[in-house]
Amino acid sequence: MHELSVSQLVDGLRNGEFSSVELTQCFVDRMQKFNDLNAFITELSERALLQAAHADKLIKDNQHSLLTGVPIAHKDIFCMHGVKTSCGSKMLDNFIAPYDATVVEKLDQAGCVTIGRTNMDEFAMGSSNESSYYGTVKNPWNKDRVPGGSSGGSAAAVAARIAPLATGTDTGGSIRQPAALCGITGLKPTYGRVSRFGMIAYASSLDQGGPFGKSAEDCAYMLQAMAGFDEKDSTSLDKPVPEYTQLLNASLHDSLKGKVIGVPEEYFSEGLSADVKRVIENAIAWYEQQGCEIKSISLPNTKLAIPAYYVIAPAECSSNLSRFDGVRYGYRCDEPQDLRDLYDRSRSEGFGDEVKRRIMIGTYALSAGYYDAYYLKAQQIRRLISEDFKKAFEQVDVILGPTTPEPAFKIGEKTADPVTMYLSDIYTISINLAGVPAMSVPCGFVNDQQSDLPVGMQLIGNYFEEEKLLNFAHQYQLDTDWHKKSPSGFE
Amino acid sequence: MQWETVIGLEIHVQLATDSKIFSGASTAYGANPNTQACAVDLGLPGVLPVLNKDAVRMAAMFGLAVGANVAERSVFDRKNYFYPDSPKGYQISQLEFPIVEHGTLDIVLGDGSRKTIGITRAHLEEDAGKSLHEEFPDSTGIDLNRCGTPLIEIVSEPDMRTAEEAVAYMKKIHSIVRYLGISDGNMQEGSFRCDANVSIRPKGQEEFGTRTETKNLNSFRFVERAINHEVERQIDVLEEGGRIVQETRLYDANKDETRSMRSKEEANDYRYFPDPDLLPVIIEPEFIEELRKQLPELPTEKIIRFKKDYDLSEYDAENLAMSKETAEYFEEVARVSKEKADSKALPKIYKLAANWVLGDLSAALHQDGLEIENSPVSASMLAGLLGRIEDNTISSKIAKEVFQAMWSGEGDVDVIIEAKGLKQITDSGEIEALVEQVVNDNPGQVEQYRSGKDKVFGFFVGQVMKLSKGKANPKQVNDLLKEKLK
Numbered sequence: 001m002h003e004l005s006v007s008q009l010v011d012g013l014r015n016g017e018f019s020s021v022e023l024t025q026c027f028v029d030r031m032q033k034f035n036d037l038n039a040f041i042t043e044l045s046e047r048a049l050l051q052a053a054h055a056d057k058l059i060k061d062n063q064h065s066l067l068t069g070v071p072i073a074h075k076d077i078f079c080m081h082g083v084k085t086s087c088g089s090k091m092l093d094n095f096i097a098p099y100d101a102t103v104v105e106k107l108d109q110a111g112c113v114t115i116g117r118t119n120m121d122e123f124a125m126g127s128s129n130e131s132s133y134y135g136t137v138k139n140p141w142n143k144d145r146v147p148g149g150s151s152g153g154s155a156a157a158v159a160a161r162i163a164p165l166a167t168g169t170d171t172g173g174s175i176r177q178p179a180a181l182c183g184i185t186g187l188k189p190t191y192g193r194v195s196r197f198g199m200i201a202y203a204s205s206l207d208q209g210g211p212f213g214k215s216a217e218d219c220a221y222m223l224q225a226m227a228g229f230d231e232k233d234s235t236s237l238d239k240p241v242p243e244y245t246q247l248l249n250a251s252l253h254d255s256l257k258g259k260v261i262g263v264p265e266e267y268f269s270e271g272l273s274a275d276v277k278r279v280i281e282n283a284i285a286w287y288e289q290q291g292c293e294i295k296s297i298s299l300p301n302t303k304l305a306i307p308a309y310y311v312i313a314p315a316e317c318s319s320n321l322s323r324f325d326g327v328r329y330g331y332r333c334d335e336p337q338d339l340r341d342l343y344d345r346s347r348s349e350g351f352g353d354e355v356k357r358r359i360m361i362g363t364y365a366l367s368a369g370y371y372d373a374y375y376l377k378a379q380q381i382r383r384l385i386s387e388d389f390k391k392a393f394e395q396v397d398v399i400l401g402p403t404t405p406e407p408a409f410k411i412g413e414k415t416a417d418p419v420t421m422y423l424s425d426i427y428t429i430s431i432n433l434a435g436v437p438a439m440s441v442p443c444g445f446v447n448d449q450q451s452d453l454p455v456g457m458q459l460i461g462n463y464f465e466e467e468k469l470l471n472f473a474h475q476y477q478l479d480t481d482w483h484k485k486s487p488s489g490f491e
Numbered sequence: 492m493q494w495e496t497v498i499g500l501e502i503h504v505q506l507a508t509d510s511k512i513f514s515g516a517s518t519a520y521g522a523n524p525n526t527q528a529c530a531v532d533l534g535l536p537g538v539l540p541v542l543n544k545d546a547v548r549m550a551a552m553f554g555l556a557v558g559a560n561v562a563e564r565s566v567f568d569r570k571n572y573f574y575p576d577s578p579k580g581y582q583i584s585q586l587e588f589p590i591v592e593h594g595t596l597d598i599v600l601g602d603g604s605r606k607t608i609g610i611t612r613a614h615l616e617e618d619a620g621k622s623l624h625e626e627f628p629d630s631t632g633i634d635l636n637r638c639g640t641p642l643i644e645i646v647s648e649p650d651m652r653t654a655e656e657a658v659a660y661m662k663k664i665h666s667i668v669r670y671l672g673i674s675d676g677n678m679q680e681g682s683f684r685c686d687a688n689v690s691i692r693p694k695g696q697e698e699f700g701t702r703t704e705t706k707n708l709n710s711f712r713f714v715e716r717a718i719n720h721e722v723e724r725q726i727d728v729l730e731e732g733g734r735i736v737q738e739t740r741l742y743d744a745n746k747d748e749t750r751s752m753r754s755k756e757e758a759n760d761y762r763y764f765p766d767p768d769l770l771p772v773i774i775e776p777e778f779i780e781e782l783r784k785q786l787p788e789l790p791t792e793k794i795i796r797f798k799k800d801y802d803l804s805e806y807d808a809e810n811l812a813m814s815k816e817t818a819e820y821f822e823e824v825a826r827v828s829k830e831k832a833d834s835k836a837l838p839k840i841y842k843l844a845a846n847w848v849l850g851d852l853s854a855a856l857h858q859d860g861l862e863i864e865n866s867p868v869s870a871s872m873l874a875g876l877l878g879r880i881e882d883n884t885i886s887s888k889i890a891k892e893v894f895q896a897m898w899s900g901e902g903d904v905d906v907i908i909e910a911k912g913l914k915q916i917t918d919s920g921e922i923e924a925l926v927e928q929v930v931n932d933n934p935g936q937v938e939q940y941r942s943g944k945d946k947v948f949g950f951f952v953g954q955v956m957k958l959s960k961g962k963a964n965p966k967q968v969n970d971l972l973k974e975k976l977k
Contacts, residue, residue: 079537092536099530101537198537205767233539234769316767319569322580323534327633339631343573366571366762375764 001026002161003486006070006218007245009164013059013069020059020069024052024113027071030162031116034490037138039147039156041076042084042117051113058111066225066245068111073163075154076117077124078104078209079198087200088120088132088150091324091331091350101198102230103167103209110225115163118153122352123321124174124202126150127424128414131354136411139182140487142451145408148178148424151212155182158212160490165222166212171202172309173403173428175210176440180403180456183442185473185483186212187219190464191435192237194223195230201320203313204235206432215483216441216473220244223466239464247467248474256475257291262396266302267427273406279444279455280402286476287400295396299388304381305430306422311365311378312433317355318362324350357418386434389460398472399460402427403440407453427458437461441473442482454482492730493694496722497702498657498687499649500714502664503642504674505618505682506549512617512641513540513583520680524634528620532639534578539768542567546641547772549673550590550615551782553643556667556789557610559594561779567615567769571762575633576620584644586763589614590772591643596667597791598659599809608660609648618642637681649688649699654718658711661685662813666790670815684709689721691729700725701735705742705749717742721749793818801825801841810849816863821848823870828877836881843877851891855898868897875904883964889913916963919971922955925963926971929954940976948972 001023004012012018028045035043048071055069079085079097081104086092100108108114121131129137129152137152139145140160147156151168155178158166168175170188179186187210194209201207211222224245229238263284268277288294326332326346333345351359365374392399404424414421431438440456447453461469477483511518514531531538554561566588569581594610618640623632645664651657665683668674676683690702705721708714720742725735740749788796790812797808797818811821824844832840852873856863868876876897880890885908896907908914916922929951930937940947955968 079535085536087536095536097537098535197539200536201768203767232541234541235767315764319571319581319762319764322571322573323536323578325573325575325580327575328533328578329535339575363762366764368760368762371762371764 002030002164003484003491004164005215006067006164006213006221009070010067010221013055014064020052020055020113021049023069024048024071024115027115027163030160031157034140034160034162037140037143037156037160037162038135039119039137039153039160039162040073040116041086041088041119041134041153044083044114044116048113048115055111055113065109065111067107067221070112070165071115071163072107072112072222073116073118073154073157073166074104074114075120075151075167075169077120077169077200078167079200080104080114080117083117085117085200086133087124088122088134089351089355090133092200093133093331095330097198099198102195102232103199103226106228107167107222107225112165112225118151118157118166120153121150121174122355123200123317124150124169124171124207125317125354125358127173127177127421128409128411129153129178130411130415131352133352138411139408140490141183141453142408144410145451145453146181146411148181148404148408150174150178151186152178154212155179155184155186158182158184158214159487161486164213165218167209167226168212169199169202169207169209170428170432171206171208171313172432173425175212176403176428176438176456176458177425179212179440180442180458181408181454183454183456183482183485183487184212185215185219185439185441185477186210187223187439187466187469188431188437189223189227189466190237190437191432192235193437193464193466194226195228195233195236197230197232201316203316204320205316206309206313208432215477216439216470217245217248217477219439220248220470220474223470237464242467244467244470248470255291256287256472258293259291259398259472260293260295260396261287262295262297262392262399264297264299264302264392264399264401266299267401271405271423271426272402273446275446275448276402276404276406276455279446280400280457283443283457283476284400286480287472290475297392297396297399299385299392299430301381301384301388302426302430305385305433306426308378308381308385309429309433310361310422311374312382314358314362315365315375315378316362318359318366321351321355321359326350354418382433385430388430389434389436389462393462398469401458401460403456403458404428407446407448407455431460436463437466437469439469439473441476442485443476443480444482454485494691494722494726494729495694495696496652496718497649497690497692497699498651498654498718499702500647500651500657500661501686501688502645502647502661503618503684503686504645504664504668504676506546506641506643507672507674508543508545508549508641510543511639512543512546512615514639516639518640520677520682522636524623524632524636526636528635528638532578532635534580540583540766542769542772543641546615547590547774548782549641549671550613550643551774551779552671552673552786553613553645553668554591554594555779555783555786556671557591557594557596559591559610559613561774562588562590562592563774563776564588565590565614565772565774567766567772568763569766572759574619574622575631576622576635576638578620578635578638582617582619583766583769584616585614588771590774596660596663598656598663599805600655600659603805606650606656608650608656611646611648613643613645616642616644649690654715654722657687657718658715661711661714663790666813666815670787670789672787678709681709685714687714687718687721689718689725690735691722691725701737703735703738703740705740706752708742713742713744716747717749720747724749801845802838803841803845807845807849811845814863817848820863820866820870821845824848824874824877827871827874831874832878832881840877840881843880844873847873847877847894851894855894867900868894872897872903879904879908883915883917884908885913885915886961886965889915889961913962916959917967919967922959922963922967923971925955925958926968926975929958930975937976948976951976
């Protein structure tokens with residue numbers, strides 16, 4: 001059952017081939033069996049089985065919704081009523097959310113059964129899941145390797161077939177990079193497509209929630225349930241949500257022939273591993289065989305994306321994380337001597353190193369006398385990067401390139417050098433700065449030190465063209481089986 | 492040396508919206524601590540602000556009322572600082588692109604002179620919660636009910652030169668926000684508070700001296716006293732050869748002095764940046780035009796109309812129009828009078844009405860600590876009283892007695908006159924008899940008067956009035972006395 005696609009799960013549930021309780025039990029068993037991956041911060045087995053029983057009743061009464069009875073795992077960044085929502089931090093280890101994030105609410109309404117809360121980099125700051133207070137998640141393809149981050153727990157859970165679907169958030173690549181490193185499909189929607197309400201903020205102008213699944217089709221189902229305007233989020237867009245799942249089936253007849261794929265030269269220059277490059281070129285060749293026109297394009301400001309991101313995101317984070325002060329909820333130091341001591345020690349003891357590093361960078365960048373040189377400059381770069389994409393999409397339908405420069409690296413390999421770690425997001429970060437949608441799709445493997453590791457290609461679309469991305473990925477997945485491979489030991 | 496004072500005011504006005512500026516929680520005053528603070532006000536993880544459109548409307552209304560530019564695009568910024576009553580660790584405010592800019596306001600001073608004060612800007616922001624230090628020994632209580640209450644901060648140009656001007660400006664702003672219905676202006680509850688920027692310079696010097704900012708002045712009297720104290724202090728410092736330090740000061744009403752809170756060097760770096768959770772506020776020109784149509788008559792226009800319609804003096808018109816409720820009361824008195832009284836009598840009644848509203852009524856309200864809306868003597872009761880003065884049923888002096896009786900709830904004017912037998916004697920025969928009695932009883936004074944001592948005339952008037960228990964019509968008494976004493 002754990003290898004079935006979402007549409008097969010939906011059909012099987014409705015046709016009575018299996019119940020949601022059976023299905024949920026299967027995944028709950030796997031969650032417990034593979035707990036050495038450390039993919040979950042909180043397991044919600046009992047709660048899930050109750051939810052599943054309710055789902056079975058709805059199905060029996062013919063009152064089911066899009067995903068009724070289908071298990072899901074939520075990244076521990078989405079607030080969930082009555083459930084610990086830690087954001088991977090000691091700071092919120094004792095925090096029980098008193099309300100649901102809109103994404104959680106919507107997926108609940110769609111009928112999903114939540115089996116657990118997935119591990120993540122602390123406050124979504126990291127590219128390897130090593131900054132989590134709850135320890136590193138292991139990559140199911142090789143347990144000495146990182147799953148990527150920050151949504152590493154969700155990606156590992158889907159890759160290990162512990163959950164058919166999982167939520168993620170992507171601020172600089174936190175869905176796409178772990179999807180690539182774990183060999184699954186992940187989509188970062190257009191900024192504003194999915195509500196941020198109840199999603200603990202890292203960098204508000206960049207954060208966007210999105211789906212993880214085995215395939216583009218699975219992601220389409222989940223995005224269908226997640227997306228849409230939310231009056232509680234002023235930055236969400238009041239635009240109708242297309243019928244992604246139906247469009248996907250309709251698009252089977254919509255040939256790729258004549259479509260234009262842009263390949264940015266900046267994504268294939270130094271830093272890209274030769275093995276990964278070869279895998280991506282194979283994927284490009286597949287599209288060319290389908291009749292796509294492959295066009296070399298330039299996104300000239302790509303090299304500025306990382307410096308701009310590491311000003312803007314820390315600046316916003318320094319302000320967003322000010323609320324964690326030990327006064328009202330969350331971690332509070334023992335016996336504070338006075339107010340200053342309460343602030344200093346609660347925050348020093350409650351936050352990990354990477355979070356502190358970014359708070360300090362952001363505080364510095366916003367300080368009087370530095371604001372113009374850092375924050376304003378970074379915003380100017382951000383506009384240039386958006387312009388790059390706008391110009392590109394005047395000529396091409398989608399942009400294709402690698403998601404990451406190399407496959408999953410070893411646990412501990414990059415923790416000593418934050419800048420090397422930051423470079424692993426080099427192809428994903430500019431997409432968040434521009435706000436366009438992008439996804440990572442499994443497209444092959446590379447062998448690194450006797451280990452087969454998955455590679456993801458990144459498909460980037462114009463604003464609100466998620467359905468086009470899903471179609472490009474879906475067509476590819478109809479003809480290839482990279483997305484169907486599961487890591488050994490997890491079959 | 493002759494010094495000149497330069498004053499600029501920053502006035503914080505709580506807007507009278509039902510709910511908070513970025514959340515749905517109630518803004519009502521006086522609830523139990525933390526019962527009106529929702530997840531957004533508490534700064535819980537993951538919550539987001541959603542702008543209250545009514546707060547935008549109210550701020551725009553204020554802008555129109557002071558002839559300012561209401562920005563088509565304004566932007567919310569985060570002002571970052573740590574304090575327990577600021578749950579997010581930042582306040583949402585507007586720095587670079589405020590909603591209102593470049594307004595003006597005319598003030599009238601005690602000597603009748605006018606002055607125009609510039610309004611630099613007014614921006615929207617959220618109020619903080621309250622830290623309660625007194626109630627809890629060894630710790631501080633936090634009440635977040637006030638947190639997120641919408642404010643406009645109105646910043647004036649440094650155009651004021653005396654504490655009197657500053658108070659007149661503050662009163663005028665208070666009057667306007669009450670007229671617009673955008674604030675209850677309640678100073679005790681903190682709905683209307685003021686910071687004063689004060690500096691001095693040698694008279695004739697162009698450039699400004701170093702200024703200090705005195706915080707949180709929540710009454711007109713405190714503003715006046717704090718400014719005067721600060722000016723004296725600055726003069727003392729400079730005349731003793733010292734220099735003024737740019738700093739924030741606090742006015743202590745109990746000790747009646749200002750003292751230093753923090754200097755510029757200790758000032759916070761607020762690390763302002765645009766709030767990424769909120770979109771810029773876009774106001775369409777059509778919305779502004781619609782608001783302009785909804786603007787109520789404001790004090791300036793009302794003063795002009797009062798002078799024209801009721802033939803009032805500048806002073807009376809200005810003072811009646813200062814408070815919307817007082818002006819409404821006055822106009823109700825005028826309306827009722829117009830229904831009942833002879834049209835020829837109206838100018839006199841209007842003048843009487845102005846005197847009574849600003850005089851006896853205002854004094855009585857003040858004494859009993861009442862607002863005019865709750866006056867025991869309603870506008871139509873006062874109109875009745877004025878009618879009886881005008882038609883000579885009672886004298887002005889007796890009217891005061893009747894007014895007191897009305898105030899104590901003894902009934903309408905005619906009931907009281909009847910019950911107390913206060914009706915004025917206008918029967919000339921009756922008055923003549925009284926006059927004759929006084930003339931006959933006082934031959935000595937008659938002699939004096941006839942020998943040219945005009946002043947004695949007042950003695951006779953007094954005696955006749957006394958004899959009539961104040962009820963004789965004074966004009967008739969005068970006329971008859973003059974005749975008899977010829």
